[in-house]
Amino acid sequence: MSSSELPDYVLKNRENWTRSNAEYTDASARRAWAQEEITWGMFRAPESELQLLGDVGGKDVVELGCGTAYFSAWLARRGARPVGVDVTPAQLKTARRMQREFGPEFPLVEASAEDVPLPDASFDLVHSEYGASIWCDPERWLGEAARLLRPRGELIFLRTSTLLILCAPETGQAGTELVREYAALARIDWTDDEGTEFHPPHGDLIRLLHGNGFELEDLIELRAPATAETHPYYDHVTADWARRWPSEEIWKAHKR
Amino acid sequence: MTELSEHARRNRAHWTELATQYAERAERVWSSEPKWGCWGKPERELGLLGDVAGKDVLDLGCGTGYWSARLARLGARPVGLDVTPAQLETARRMQREFELEFPLIEASAEDVPLPDASFDLVLSEYGASLWCDPYLWVPEAARLLRPGGELVFLVNGIISMLCVPDAPEPAGPELLRPYFGLRRVEWSFEDTVEFYLGHGDWIRLLRANGFEVLDLVELQAPKGAPDPPGLDVPTEWARRWPAEEIWKARKQS
Numbered sequence: 001m002s003s004s005e006l007p008d009y010v011l012k013n014r015e016n017w018t019r020s021n022a023e024y025t026d027a028s029a030r031r032a033w034a035q036e037e038i039t040w041g042m043f044r045a046p047e048s049e050l051q052l053l054g055d056v057g058g059k060d061v062v063e064l065g066c067g068t069a070y071f072s073a074w075l076a077r078r079g080a081r082p083v084g085v086d087v088t089p090a091q092l093k094t095a096r097r098m099q100r101e102f103g104p105e106f107p108l109v110e111a112s113a114e115d116v117p118l119p120d121a122s123f124d125l126v127h128s129e130y131g132a133s134i135w136c137d138p139e140r141w142l143g144e145a146a147r148l149l150r151p152r153g154e155l156i157f158l159r160t161s162t163l164l165i166l167c168a169p170e171t172g173q174a175g176t177e178l179v180r181e182y183a184a185l186a187r188i189d190w191t192d193d194e195g196t197e198f199h200p201p202h203g204d205l206i207r208l209l210h211g212n213g214f215e216l217e218d219l220i221e222l223r224a225p226a227t228a229e230t231h232p233y234y235d236h237v238t239a240d241w242a243r244r245w246p247s248e249e250i251w252k253a254h255k256r
Numbered sequence: 257m258t259e260l261s262e263h264a265r266r267n268r269a270h271w272t273e274l275a276t277q278y279a280e281r282a283e284r285v286w287s288s289e290p291k292w293g294c295w296g297k298p299e300r301e302l303g304l305l306g307d308v309a310g311k312d313v314l315d316l317g318c319g320t321g322y323w324s325a326r327l328a329r330l331g332a333r334p335v336g337l338d339v340t341p342a343q344l345e346t347a348r349r350m351q352r353e354f355e356l357e358f359p360l361i362e363a364s365a366e367d368v369p370l371p372d373a374s375f376d377l378v379l380s381e382y383g384a385s386l387w388c389d390p391y392l393w394v395p396e397a398a399r400l401l402r403p404g405g406e407l408v409f410l411v412n413g414i415i416s417m418l419c420v421p422d423a424p425e426p427a428g429p430e431l432l433r434p435y436f437g438l439r440r441v442e443w444s445f446e447d448t449v450e451f452y453l454g455h456g457d458w459i460r461l462l463r464a465n466g467f468e469v470l471d472l473v474e475l476q477a478p479k480g481a482p483d484p485p486g487l488d489v490p491t492e493w494a495r496r497w498p499a500e501e502i503w504k505a506r507k508q509s
Contacts, residue, residue, distance in 0.1 A: 176430060182474070182496065203471070216469045220456055245435045
């Protein structure tokens with residue numbers, strides 16, 4: 001799909017990620033790629049504790065919205081065969097530089113997760129961390145995830161928690177008040193030009209997963225550890241808030 | 257039957273006190289079509305139960321037995337179970353009045369004196385789903401269901417439980433208690449014990465007991481509806497966020 005055919009919100013989100021790459025993700029990629037351990041989310045919950053991925057050795061993995069592709073790199077070092085998909089060229093450029101610096105190399109594909117130029121039933125695991133999971137239309141990317149997976153293949157994605165989005169003001173940090181209605185979560189067009197996010201609430205997401213042929217396995221609502229500090233760049237939520245309420249959640253399902 | 261848990265005894269005392277009030281509204285709720293929750297969302301709109309005709313149904317925490325009565329009229333074979341004798345007394349009176357008989361059992365849903373694999377549907381609306389420890393009643397539901405049998409239950413929306421004050425006052429938009437650690441809730445103004453799980457905990461508990469999670473329906477109060485009597489969540493709140501949620505799960509074969 002050429003750029004001219006991408007929906008407006010994908011183009012807008014790509015513009016924002018080009019800026020974020022210049023502001024933060026390009027510079028922070030070295031730390032993420034250098035990290036040995038697999039961790040989840042802003043407060044780095046260790047995979048060794050959550051045990052969501054199982055043995056990824058020999059598995060074909062596609063990461064939808066891979067950004068600088070650090071998660072794919074972590075999986076590749078454990079024997080997986082990842083493919084990183086991202087719609088933002090600047091992010092993939094950083095990913096390629098990291099591949100040369102740290103290794104290993106694996107395919108990177110410039111595309112939107114709503115329309116992935118890869119064949120049906122070619123993956124054992126679809127992963128997304130703050131990628132397609134919030135920036136793409138769930139009706140579209142979950143359909144693509146189902147198409148790309150082999151039967152019994154796993155889908156694991158991390159996104160902002162429903163509760164945090166309900167408490168997230170237009171600008172600044174989340175407080176302790178619900179400032180957004182439930183019905184307004186499906187699609188959020190940030191007024192300060194920060195792009196478009198999709199946050200279907202839990203019931204809707206369960207139905208979307210079912211409707212796309214998935215069986216729900218787990219929902220991990222992450223709690224920031226006692227020692228965690230507020231993230232220096234993603235500071236829309238404080239560590240203190242995230243110790244009381246879940247700021248991030250991981251969904252796990254498999255294709256029936 | 258083993259002895260009742262401490263929370264079951266306290267909740268039974270509370271429901272014994274409330275029984276007169278619930279007896280007054282029993283006739284009205286017995287007469288109505290199947291509907292869900294305080295704002296009465298019709299089952300015919302939600303379609304959660306499917307065709308219940310010929311199905312063995314267990315109502316865990318049946319109160320005055322109105323849900324069982326509604327399902328009996330649709331051809332189901334219900335059994336109502338409740339821990340509070342005063343509530344079952346009203347249920348028996350209604351059975352005579354409506355000439356609609358079905359078994360009523362006095363027991364806690366945490367320890368049900370009925371055989372394994374004897375039901376096609378287990379249902380609970382503000383019954384076991386709220387007043388019993390889910391880590392005890394969900395395994396009982398799994399034991400009582402036949403393979404492929406369904407579990408459908410209504411509870412307070414988890415977000416509403418973060419916003420309800422510990423006083424007989426209405427919920428507002430402020431988060432008043434943390435999500436983490438929520439499970440057993442006791443109120444300073446009432447001697448009861450209620451149980452609330454976060455969504456992740458519900459999913460894990462259901463899966464651990466051999467259920468596939470089929471649906472989670474987060475209810476929105478209808479426009480212009482009056483505030484339900486005695487409820488701590490006003491309609492205006494329940495228009496904006498889910499005050500009630502219905503879980504549907506299937507026991508895997």
